[in-house]
Amino acid sequence: MVTAPPESLLTISKVREWKVERDIVAAKVAVLSETLTELDGKLQAVSEMFPDLDVEKIAAPVTAKALALENPKTWPDLVLSILSKATGPQTMHSLKASIAETEFAERLARNANGFYNAVSRLTSRGEIERVGDTFYSLDFRERVEAGGIGISALEMAQDTRKPTTPELVLETLTGQGYLTPKQIVDRLKGNEDFDEKIARNPQYLYTVLGRMVARNGVVKNNGKYATPSEAAAMEREEKTDEATGVGTANSPMLFPQPSGSRH
Known part of the structure; x- marks a missing residue:
């Protein structure tokens, strides 16, 4: 509850100041209300056009790790980035084929030890899953079950180059x-x-x-x-x-x- 100042301190000037401030706040609220209504309408339209789109997930805060996976600068981040976007199990060969299309291609051709060590560390730390000769991101099965990846995507693409x-x-x-x-x-x-x-x-x-x-x-x-x-x-x-x-x-x-x- 707002308490008015003592009568001796209440002046016409002070009342005028409150009224002006109140009108400014009311104007801002009206503008914000209109903006909110407009944005709600846009988001509602998107939801109707794309029912499977999770707007809340898209709007979630971007973590440092997510940024690192979007623009990887290290071997572990690059491997995690590729696996997080993969639509099927990945072999060492298919991982290297994906790397050949990135800025890491030259480093891979010069010395592949960094790549192999990254896969080894990620596997041993439980950050990726290995089944036989294939590798998955930890959320791969969840994406399949959620319908984000078609069952046909589980068929592994074969690399035509024979490994050394x-x-x-x-x-x-x-x-x-x-x-x-x-x-x-x-x-x-x-x-x-x-x-x-x-x-x-x-x-x-x-x-x-x-x-x-x-x-x-x-x-x-x-x-x-x-x-x-x-x-x-x-x-x-x-x-x-x-x-x-x-x-x-x-x-x-x-x-x-x-x-x-x-x-």
Whole structure:
């Protein structure tokens, strides 16, 4: 409740001032009311034209992460951006095909390790989902169920270019921790080109792995191999266990190792 000033302080000038201020506020309210009515009408028309359009979602505040995905500057943001817009499962090859159309194309051609490490880190941190050899954004299934993506989009587009052996190795190691050469071969069985090369030269994989180690494409430890990012993650985990006095035998590993193996 507004209280009037004491009678001794109430003057004609003060009343005139209040009246003028009130009229100004009323005029502003009238203009705002008309604007509000006009905007409501426009939004209503849009909703009628596009029933599936979520106006509230469109108007939601733009987060820093959303801006980063719209204009990615790092490998992880680029991978997340591609997956968030994808209409189907993505392989390493289809991801690289998408990257070839971005400003990251030159960096990918020069050295693909940044790309592979980004996929590995995102997978291990649970920011993307891996099923077999395909990758999804975390909201992919929700978009399918919501009808935003047609069921036919679940059919994966095949990349016509055959992957190189180093690419196959990196794909196999991603998200798996350390693997022995035999475990890598076992996982690649069924790839006709790779099977043929191994049949011709049983030492072929060792030659490829040696070159990849020399180029810092993979890390070798006690006869096993891992992507650089996963090797670094496991090393940090071991140091943390040592610092806290937790034995590795009782500590859950970031990347499960095959039964009976050590790295």
